[in-house]
Amino acid sequence: MAGMPGAVVPPDQGTAGRHASVVYSDDRQWAAHLCAFVRGGLERNEQMQYFADATDPEQVLHALADDGIDAAEAVRRGQLTVSTAARTYLAGAVFDPDSVFALWDEGVDAAAANGYRGLRVVGEMSWGTRNIAGADRLLEYELRIHHEVFERLPLTAWCFYDRRLVSDEGVNVLAGAHLTHRGGSAAGTALQVAPLHDSPGFLLSGSAGYDTRRVIDATAAAVSHAPTPRLELDLSDLHHVDAASLATLAEAAGRRPGGVPLQLREAPEALRRLLDLFPELGSAVEVVGR
Structure with missing residues (x-):
C-alpha cells in the first residue's frame, strides 16, 4: 500500500512543521528528500546531523555532491555531520526515549554554542523493525517528542521511513504519529x-x-x-x-x-x-x- 504522492508540505515554521515523517520507496526519492533537508539547513544557518541505519554514510555525501551541494565544505566547518543510528537512538544498551530526548537537548545547546540558529536532524528509522532492545518503544518516542521536545527546542527532525525496509503497517502507524508528512501522507490502518x-x-x-x-x-x-x-x-x-x-x-x-x-x-x-x-x-x- 503506497503512500499518496504529491502531498503538500507546509513551510518549516512552528512546532508542527518541524517534526516530519519522510516516506520513500527508492534511492531517487531518498536523495531528493536528503538534498531538500540539507539545503534548508544551509539557508537557515542550522547545524545538521544525519544518522544513517541502512545507508552507507559515504553515500549520503556522494548524493549531496551529485546535486551540487558542497557537502565536504559543510563537513569541514562542522555544519554537517553524517554518522549512524548507533550514535543516537541506539547509543545505549536499550533504546530509551528519555535518553534520546536528553541527546537532543545537548545537541541544540552545542549548535547554539557554535553560532547556529538551531539543530536539524535526519534519522533513518528502519532500525525500529529489527530485534533491538527497546525498539518496541519507537511509536511512544514519536508521539512524545512533539510535546516534550519540539515545544521547547529549536530542533527540526525528519524521520526517514524506507518502504523497502519497513512494512506498510509499520510505516503507516509510525508516519501517522507525525503532523507533517513528506513523500506522501500516511495511509489508514x-x-x-x-x-x-x-x-x-x-x-x-x-x-x-x-x-x-x-x-x-x-x-x-x-x-x-x-x-x-x-x-x-x-x-x-x-x-x-x-x-x-x-x-x-x-x-x-x-x-x-x-x-x-x-x-x-x-x-x-x-x-x-x-x-x-x-x-x-x-x-x-x-x-x-x-
Missing part, C-alpha cells in the same frame, strides 16, 4: 494516533481492540509521561474501543501526577457505555464535549 497540534494531547482514529494493543500501549506511555497537568484525547474519529484498551488508557492517566483526569473529547457512545459498566475507570478520565 486499524488504529492511528497523532499529537494534537494546538493543545497537549493526542488524536485517535480508527478502532481500538486486541489487534491494536501495541498502538494503545504506546499511547498510554505517552499519556503517562506528558509534562502538562491537563491532557486531552480527541476521540472524534474513533469508531470503536474495547474494554481492555480503555482500561490501559485509564491506568496510564491514573499514573500522572496531580490527579487531574484525562479528558476524553467527543467520546463514542460505546466508550461511554463502558464507563457506565466499569465506573472505577471514571476517576482517571473525564468525558467532555458531545
